[in-house]
Amino acid sequence: MSSFQITISPTRRAAARFITGVRRALQLALIEESKKRGLTQSDIARELGVHRSVINRELRGDKDMTMGRVGELAFLLGRKPVLLLPEKKVSEGSNHVVDVPQYSVQVTSTASTTAILEKELETQHVAAA
């Protein structure tokens, strides 16, 4: 089997996947809210005082999004953005160091945020023990 990869630096690979992950979380949250309560990009644009095309381009990836905009969109979607930065760990028996930053982003409802943080703390507690 002769496979190949797209040539890209590890740091830029991490950055691109992070940006895409954030945008995708927002896209999927909007799809969910659209089904649940009929929320549209126009509704969001009106609340933010911008044209609908601005929101559309930001969600499609045709326009960069500031972290502030991520917070605004999450709020209007009824979600709370959570950024987790767990420390890099090397699994026992592993013969190489994981070189990709281990973080994750979730756009989650406020109610489940507590549950996620509790689970995270529980996991860390078990790992420490």
Added chain:
Amino acid sequence: MATIPQLDAAGSLFKLDPALDDDEQELRLLHTSPRLRAWLENELQGLQSAANIEMTPAEQLDALIHTYSSGLPLVFERDFKAFQPKPVQPIGDGVWYLKTPDLRIFGWFWRMDCFIGHVADTTERVKQFDLYQGYRGEVIRFRDGLPLDEPKSIPGDDPNVVISNYDLPD
């Protein structure tokens, strides 16, 4: 006729390694034609975003392939799209394209979650010179000439039979 691994060994197709993390599983596969591999290795690296965004086209494609390969949900018509059948056809010819803000990758699904890409270009050029139908024809010609075991392709334009985990745009 031949299987995908046999075509891979013969240099007729190449597996695109998505460079997943240690804790990720490759749940969707992507192969390329020699032409697409050459484009990805020679042309893609020098491209800048026409949309003037932070991510270069190469970074956009890497991120899309990561999402695709790791089985994360895709968004129909935003990440992948089919050509609609022509008026005389009862069903589409199964040519699809993957999308990023700056790129279009044309190919087909030979099985669910198994994409073979043949040709790529920038979104700007494809739209400016109306290259969609030309690339569609090139994909069909390459597919017809590829000695892949039948059925070579999933016909039609129904996303339910080509992608396992996707959502519809809002």
